[in-house]
Structures are given as structure tokens and as C-alpha cells.
Amino acid sequence: MAALRAFVPPLAIAVAIVLAGVAGHFAGPLWGWGVAGLAAAGALASFWLATHPVSRAAAVPDQHPARSRGGDAWPWLALLSGIPDPALMLDSRGVVLGANPAAASFFPNGIGRHISLANRSPELLSAVEQALARGSAQSFQVRSVVPVERTLVGQATPLFGQQKLEPTEPALLLVIRDHTAEHQIAEMRADFVANASHELRTPLASLKGFVETLQGAAKDDPVARDKFLAIMALQATRMSRLIDDLLSLSRIEMREHVPPTDRVALAPVIADVVAALRPLAEKANIVVEVVQGATLLGEGVIVLGDRDELAQVAQNLIQNAIKYGRLGGRIEVAISRRADRAQLSVKDDGIGIAPEHLPRLTERFYRVVPKDSRERGGTGLGLAIVKHIVNRHHGVLDITSKPGEGSVFTVRLPLA
Amino acid sequence: MNNHIVTSYDAEFAELDRATAEMGGLAEKLLADAFAALSRRDPRLAASAAASDGDIDRLERQVQERAITMIARRQPVANDLRHIFSVLKVAGDLERIGDLAKNIAKRALALSGETHPKPLINGLGHMTELALRQLKDVLDAYANRDGAKALMVWHGDAGLDLLYNSVFREQLTYMMEDPRTIGLCTHLLFAAKNIERIGDHTTNIAENINYLVTGVVLSDPRPKNDDTTSLLLRHRPMDAA
Ligand SMILES: Nc1ncnc2c1ncn2[C@@H]1O[C@H](COP(=O)(O)OP(=O)(O)OP(=O)(O)O)[C@@H](O)[C@H]1O
Ligand SMILES: [Mg+2]
Numbered sequence: 001m002a003a004l005r006a007f008v009p010p011l012a013i014a015v016a017i018v019l020a021g022v023a024g025h026f027a028g029p030l031w032g033w034g035v036a037g038l039a040a041a042g043a044l045a046s047f048w049l050a051t052h053p054v055s056r057a058a059a060v061p062d063q064h065p066a067r068s069r070g071g072d073a074w075p076w077l078a079l080l081s082g083i084p085d086p087a088l089m090l091d092s093r094g095v096v097l098g099a100n101p102a103a104a105s106f107f108p109n110g111i112g113r114h115i116s117l118a119n120r121s122p123e124l125l126s127a128v129e130q131a132l133a134r135g136s137a138q139s140f141q142v143r144s145v146v147p148v149e150r151t152l153v154g155q156a157t158p159l160f161g162q163q164k165l166e167p168t169e170p171a172l173l174l175v176i177r178d179h180t181a182e183h184q185i186a187e188m189r190a191d192f193v194a195n196a197s198h199e200l201r202t203p204l205a206s207l208k209g210f211v212e213t214l215q216g217a218a219k220d221d222p223v224a225r226d227k228f229l230a231i232m233a234l235q236a237t238r239m240s241r242l243i244d245d246l247l248s249l250s251r252i253e254m255r256e257h258v259p260p261t262d263r264v265a266l267a268p269v270i271a272d273v274v275a276a277l278r279p280l281a282e283k284a285n286i287v288v289e290v291v292q293g294a295t296l297l298g299e300g301v302i303v304l305g306d307r308d309e310l311a312q313v314a315q316n317l318i319q320n321a322i323k324y325g326r327l328g329g330r331i332e333v334a335i336s337r338r339a340d341r342a343q344l345s346v347k348d349d350g351i352g353i354a355p356e357h358l359p360r361l362t363e364r365f366y367r368v369v370p371k372d373s374r375e376r377g378g379t380g381l382g383l384a385i386v387k388h389i390v391n392r393h394h395g396v397l398d399i400t401s402k403p404g405e406g407s408v409f410t411v412r413l414p415l416a
Numbered sequence: 417m418n419n420h421i422v423t424s425y426d427a428e429f430a431e432l433d434r435a436t437a438e439m440g441g442l443a444e445k446l447l448a449d450a451f452a453a454l455s456r457r458d459p460r461l462a463a464s465a466a467a468s469d470g471d472i473d474r475l476e477r478q479v480q481e482r483a484i485t486m487i488a489r490r491q492p493v494a495n496d497l498r499h500i501f502s503v504l505k506v507a508g509d510l511e512r513i514g515d516l517a518k519n520i521a522k523r524a525l526a527l528s529g530e531t532h533p534k535p536l537i538n539g540l541g542h543m544t545e546l547a548l549r550q551l552k553d554v555l556d557a558y559a560n561r562d563g564a565k566a567l568m569v570w571h572g573d574a575g576l577d578l579l580y581n582s583v584f585r586e587q588l589t590y591m592m593e594d595p596r597t598i599g600l601c602t603h604l605l606f607a608a609k610n611i612e613r614i615g616d617h618t619t620n621i622a623e624n625i626n627y628l629v630t631g632v633v634l635s636d637p638r639p640k641n642d643d644t645t646s647l648l649l650r651h652r653p654m655d656a657a
Contacts, residue, residue: 094434109560114434117559120441122468145448146548198534359579363538 076170085177090115092171094128106152106176115174124174127156131172135162141179148257148391151183152176180257188250196246199365199379203235203242238379245381249364252309252385256392260306263416266335266342267292269307273314274333281322281331288318291334301335301342302416309389316382317346317409323376324407325350338412345410352403361399362387386411428486429496432479432503433559439475439510440555442468444548447517447614451544454524454607455537462524465517472514479507502628506558509617509624513551516610516617523603533597536590536604539583543611546576550618558621563629570622570634576615583608 077098080087086103088096088110096110096118110118116125119142127140137157144150154176165171210228218224274288281288303310314333321331325348332347353361353368360366365380390397393413401407446468453462483500486492492500550569557565587608591601623634 114430114437116434116437116441120437120444120555120559122438122441122445122471125438125441143448144444146545146552355578356582356585358582359575360539360542360582363542365535366538 074170080173083175085175087176088115088174089170090128090172090174091168092132092165093167094132094172095168097168097170103176124152124154124156127154128172128174131156131158134158135160143183149180149184149253150257151179153179178257181254184254188253192246192250195364196243199242199246200239203239207232207235242379242381245379245385248312249381249385249388252388252392256388259392259394260304260309262305262307263302264305264307264310266301266303266310266344269311270314270333270335270344273311273318277315277318277322280319284322284325285328286322286325286331287329288322288331288333291332292336301337303342303393303413304416305393305413306389309392313386313389313411314344314346316386317344317411320382320409321346321348321350321407323378324348326406337415340415341412342415343410343412345408347406347408349406352405352407353399353401354403358399358401362397425490428482428490429499432482432486432500435475435479435482436503436506436510437555437559439472439479439507439514440551440558442472442475443510443513443517444551444555446472446514446521447544447551447611448548450517450521450524451541453521454527455541457524457528457530457532459525459528462521462528466521466525469514469518472511476507476511479503498628498631502624505624506621509620513614513617516614519610520607523607527600527603530600532600532604533590536583536587536601539579539586540604540607540611543576543579543583543608546579547611547614547618550576550615554618554621554625557625561625561629563626566622566625566629567634570619570626573615573619576612580608580612580615 076089080089080098080100080103083100084102086100086106088099088103088107091097094115096107096113096115099107099111107118115128119125121142121144123140123142127138131138135158137155139153139155142150142152142154144152154174157173157175159171159173210232214225214228218228270290274290278288318331318333325331329349331349332345334343334345334347336343336345357366357368361368362383364384366383367378367380370380387397390411390413395411395413398410398412399407400410446465449461449465449468452458453465483504486500487497490496550572553565553572554569556562557569584605587601587605591598626632626634
């Protein structure tokens with residue numbers, strides 16, 4: 001009898017949760033599961049448990065920590081796995097008793113230990129503490145900046161109010177949702193506007209200056225007019241490149257917290273990029289050589305990645321190698337496999353980079369010689385873009401340089 | 417009930433680790449908020465960040481008291497003693513990190529009315545990011561007793577030093593070019609120095625984890641840079657989950 005009672009109600013909860021999810025879907029079109037849905041799930045669970053003291057009591061007498069962790073008291077583990085967002089069950093001491101599969105990536109190796117050893121954000125910990133102390137649900141928001149920017153919202157729902165429990169009994173449901181995308185949209189927009197207005201101000205002022213000169217002093221001077229128009233065209237091109245680059249940076253940042261899942265062979269991507277940049281290299285009389293892994297011609301190097309983004313990495317690095325390379329020099333692009341990593345390196349024999357600048361290159365708008373780079377049509381965003389793409393791919397960027405002799409930019413990526 | 421005693425002894429250790437993790441979480445947030453307050457010129461955030469340092473101090477005292485009680489009551493030897501001492505040292509370094517980050521928050525408060533030069537803030541932002549990465553990795557390493565990761569952090573501090581040198585140079589140049597910015601730049605210079613010091617304390621924690629895991633003290637000097645400068649921009653731990 002007790003067994004039957006223990007069996008039926010969770011099913012009812014599961015249905016209720018699904019309904020809550022559907023309701024949330026209509027309430028907020030962006031997210032199927034609003035925080036309201038999470039609250040409903042927690043509230044339903046505690047409501048059911050409060051109104052079914054018999055089945056809980058039936059479960060308690062033979063309860064042993066190890067077995068309650070396995071979930072034979074009442075099937076809370078099944079309940080967790082019915083929640084699409086990361087969800088965990090904690091006991092009244094804050095120890096994690098179990099988690100659903102969605103929680104695995106947020107809380108690696110956390111089971112059986114205090115929640116703070118898996119996630120130590122003060123907002124989350126204080127919500128857990130307050131929920132247990134007050135016996136009422138607490139919601140929280142966590143913003144973190146490393147390794148990628150992330151915003152989590154969640155709710156800690158105590159299951160039995162302030163009722164006294166055995167320390168190892170399930171006591172608190174913790175449900176978390178990744179809110180990074182919504183947060184980024186707002187943040188990026190502000191960022192974009194700030195950066196764009198800051199960086200466009202100077203070229204715009206200079207354009208205006210030329211226009212005024214053309215309307216005034218240089219009105220009837222065809223030589224000056226041609227010269228000015230050429231400069232203006234260059235400025236305008238740079239401004240539109242700046243906007244393109246800023247947009248592409250924003251787009252990459254938006255999805256930086258979502259790792260790519262396609263299998264991409266590096267060799268053909270690199271070959272395309274090199275072919276496209278050949279005319280630019282020829283103008284500087286530079287030879288671009290592609291060296292592929294000693295064994296497999298490089299075709300074997302397949303990574304988990306985003307094809308377009310990887311092409312953008314190669315393009316920015318090779319373009320830099322041409323821009324800051326030696327006239328009549330040589331660029332070596334190598335693809336290889338190192339242990340569990342794929343490696344792409346771009347080596348030039350150009351001006352090189354002084355050590356004090358090396359750590360700074362991936363900062364937005366950072367240029368060793370700002371004027372020089374600007375004259376070459378640079379925006380100073382190329383390596384910032386590379387950094388964010390590599391970051392999204394869980395990769396590593398390594399820069400080595402000897403001033404006067406050249407630089408090597410190496411990207412290491414996880415193999416597929 | 418022999419079993420019972422062992423369990424509660426374990427629970428006391430778990431409690432030490434929990435308090436340390438909590439301190440770490442507060443320190444991470446304090447540093448992130450302090451820089452955000454500085455770059456956005458947000459006096460309210462600066463004030464609330466500075467205030468959270470009190471929580472870190474309170475937790476450190478808690479860790480100290482617990483550790484002393486454990487030593488007195490249990491008279492631990494070998495591994496257990498090593499564990500307790502490591503926790504004490506880690507808590508001490510986290511408390512210092514909290515102080516240094518609070519110092520940045522106070523500067524943010526002082527500077528909230530000023531417009532500051534974007535390139536200088538970018539450099540500080542980069543330093544903060546690197547310091548936060550190091551801090552996160554070292555705290556993860558502590559929670560998981562991951563000696564290899566701790567060693568990676570230990571080596572990684574060289575990158576932060578290099579960055580600091582570059583930012584320092586840039587700030588000096590800026591001051592010399594425009595003496596009106598000296599007052600402002602001095603604040604930013606100290607903020608950079610504070611972040612660099614946070615990196616040193618993070619390295620201390622890495623050393624303690626290594627000691628805790630291996631029992632061996634790291635003593636050889638960290639690798640020096642020659643004229644070929646190499647820089648590993650580790651945007652994500654290699655073994656990230
Ligand atoms: N291969 C290289 N050799 C020497 N210096 C380099 C090299 N690659 C980059 N740099 C330096 O790093 C700075 C930043 O590079 P980044 O690609 O981000 O910007 P950029 O090339 O100036 O502009 P963009 O790529 O947006 O057109 C450059 O201005 C240049 O000073
Ligand atoms: Mg470039």
C-alpha cells in the first residue's frame with residue numbers, strides 16, 4: 001500500500017511540472033521554462049510532500065545515508081531527471097545528494113560533497129543557506145566572467161519548510177537556468193554602441209575636415225581634390241570594416257558560452273583562406289607555404305569547431321603575418337597533431353613584437369604602433385576576434401616573437 | 417562508537433574546506449565587482465564590493481578558530497596536520513586577496529566622478545581577467561585536490577607579471593604625455609599593482625595545494641623570460657569540464 005502511494009504521486013508531479021513548463025513557454029517565448037516554472041516545480045514537490053506525510057514516514061525508518069543518496073526513499077532522482085534545466089538535490093547540510101544530467105556540466109564531480117565545492121558563488125550559497133534557514137524558496141542570479149561570461153539564474157526551494165530533518169535526507173531542490181544569452185544581448189548592445197562611437201569619432205572628424213577643405217580652399221584644385229578623395233575613400237573603407245569587425249566580435253561573444261559541435265577538417269579550411277589571401281601576399285612579394293603534419297598530410301586533423309569561425313582565425317593570423325611580415329619574406333602555415341590537440345601555427349619573418357606588447361595584443365583596439373596599423377587599414381580588432389573564437393573552442397593561443405626576426409602565432413584546439 | 421568519531425572528524429575537515437571555498441567565492445566576486453565598479457564608474461557597486469570584504473575576514477577568523485580547536489582536541493599528526501596548516505595558509509592568502517581587491521573598490525569609489533582613459537582601463541581589465549582565471553583555477557584545484565592544475569597556476573603567474581609590466585609602462589607613458597592625468601593614473605597604477613599582488617597570493621595558494629597533495633615544497637624559481645618572449649594566453653583550462 002505504502003509502495004503504491006509512493007509510486008503514484010510523483011507521476012502527478014511529473015505531469016504538473018510538464019504543464020508548468022508549457023505554461024512558461026507561452027508566458028515567455030524565449031524560454032520554455034520561466035523562473036515561474038522552476039518555482040512551480042519546487043512548490044509542487046514540497047506541496048505533495050507536505051500533504052503525503054505517510055509515504056515519507058514510510059521511507060524514513062530504514063533510511064541510511066548511502067541508500068537515500070541512491071534515492072530509494074522517494075523517487076526524487078526521477079523527479080530531477082524530468083526537469084530540463086540543471087537541477088540538484090541537497091540535504092539540510094548543503095551536501096549534494098544527486099543531480100540530473102543537465103547539471104553535470106555546471107557541477108562536475110560535486111555529488112556527495114558540499115555544494116560550495118562545486119559552485120562557490122556567494123549568491124548561490126546564500127540562497128541555499130537562506131532557503132534552509134527560513135524554509136522559503138529563494139531565487140538568485142550569478143554573473144561570472146571567467147572562463148567565459150555567464151549569467152545563471154536559479155531557485156533554491158526547501159522541500160519541507162522548516163521541518164526538522166535527518167542531516168542526510170533530501171531537503172532542498174536547486175534548479176538553475178543559463179541566462180547568458182539574454183544578458184549578453186543587453187550588454188553587447190551597450191558595448192557595441194560605446195566602442196563604435198568612441199572609435200568612429202576620429203575618422204569621422206577627419207572626413208568632415210576633408211569635406212570642408214574640398215568645399216573651400218581646394219575647391220578648384222584638381223590635384224588636391226583627387227588626393228583628398230583617395231584618402232577619404234580609404235577612411236570610409238576603414239570605418240565600414242570597423243563596424244563589420246565590431247559586429248562580428250559581438251556575434252562571437254554572444255555564443256562564446258556555447259561550444260561548437262561540428263566536426264571540421266582543418267586542412268581544407270586553411271587551403272581556402274590561403275588561396276584567398278594569395279593576391280595580398282603577392283603584392284608584398286611574400287611566399288605563403290602550407291606545411292602539413294609530417295604523417296597524414298593534415299587531412300587527419302579534425303577538430304570540434306565552427307568552420308566559419310576557424311576560417312576567420314586563420315584569415316586574421318595570416319593577414320597579420322602578411323601585414324607585419326617582411327617584404328619578400330616567407331610565411332609558414334603549419335597544421336599538425338600534438339597528443340590530444342590539433343595545432344595551427346602561422347610563422348612570419350617580419351618585424352616581430354617587443355615583449356612588453358606581447359601580452360596586450362588580444363585586447364580590443366590594442367596596436368603596437370597605432371598610427372602604423374591604422375594606415376594599413378587595421379582596426380585593432382583582429383586578434384581580439386581570434387581570442388574569443390579560440391576561447392569558444394576551448395582552445396589556447398600561444399604567441400612567440402623575437403623583435404626583428406619574426407613571430408609565431410599558434411592555436412591549439414581539442415580534436416574531434 | 418568509534419565510527420561516529422571518525423565521521424565527525426571528517427566532517428570537521430569538510431567544514432574547513434567548505435569555509436575556504438566560501439571565502440574563495442567571495443574573493444572572486446569582490447575582485448570582479450571592484451573592477452566592474454572602476455570601469456563603469458559605479459559608486460554603489462564599489463561600496464557594496466568593499467563592504468563584502470568583512471565577510472571574508474569573518475570567515476577567516478572562523479577557519480582559524482576551527483583549526484585551533486581541531487589541533488587542540490584531535491592532536492592531528494602527519495597528513496591531517498598538513499591539511500590543517502594548508503587550510504590556514506590558504507585562508508590567510510584569500511584574506512589578503514580580499515584586502516587588495518577591496519583597495520581597488522575604494523579607488524573605484526574615489527574615481528567614480530572622473531572620466532578615465534579607455535586604453536588604460538582596457539589594460540586593467542585584461543589584468544583582472546587573467547587574475548580571475550588564475551584564482552578560479554587555483555580554487556578549483558583546491559576543491560578537487562588537483563596538483564597538476566595547481567602547478568599550471570603556479571607557472572601561469574609569469575603571464576600576469578608580464579602583463580603588469582606592460583600596463584605599468586603604458587600608464588607611466590600616459591602620465592608623462594599628459595601631466596593633468598597624474599592624479600588619476602596614480603590610482604590606476606596602484607590598482608594594477610594590487611592585481612599583480614593578488615596574482616602572487618594566488619601563486620602561494622597553488623604552492624600550498626601542491627604541498628598538500630604531494631608533501632613536497634615547490635622551491636625552484638619560476639622560469640625566466642629571455643629575449644625570445646613567449647606567452648601562453650590560456651583562455652580556458654586545458655582540462656576544462
Ligand atoms: N605577425 C605580426 N607581427 C608583428 N606584429 C603583429 C603581428 N600580428 C599582430 N601584430 C601587432 O598586433 C596588433 C594587433 O593586431 P590585430 O590583428 O588585432 O589588429 P590590426 O592588424 O592592427 O587590425 P585588424 O586586424 O583589425 O585589421 C597589430 O596592430 C600589430 O601591432
Ligand atoms: Mg590584424
